[in-house]
Amino acid sequence: MNLIDKMLDDALQKLNSGDEPVLHSDQGWQYQMASYKKRLGSGEVKQSMSRKGNCLDNAVIENFFGLLKTECWHNEKYEDVEQLKKAVDEYIHYYNNERIKVKLNGLSPVQYRNQAMSTARKSVQ
Secondary structure (H helix, E strand, C coil): HHHHHHHHHHHHHCCCCCCCCEEECCCCCCHHHHHHHHHHHHHCCCEEECCCCCCHHHHHHHHHHHHHHHHCCCCCCCCCCCHHHHHHHHHHHHHHHHHEEHHHHCCCCHHHHHHHHHHHHHHHH
């Protein structure tokens, strides 16, 4: 539970006044414990869980982690945890800002979102 508690502490510290966070997880035992649920409530975090036995609820993030493992970790040796963290941070930036996807019309996720937001703003005006 120490890693779970630390993750939750780190997330709660980053919240701004007025934020309404949702924390999504699978149905692992640690996320079902009363102490964990109580901590979420004290931080006013809405808990979201995948449906039991339904892998489709997490398909997007499972796909991302599969790509991360293949493109970032496969056959790589990291000297220490800091080097691994740096590699993961760099990959996340690459994935969001540079890695194009056919499903997104050849755009990166950030480019696609920006294009969608621009289109939405124009249609409101």
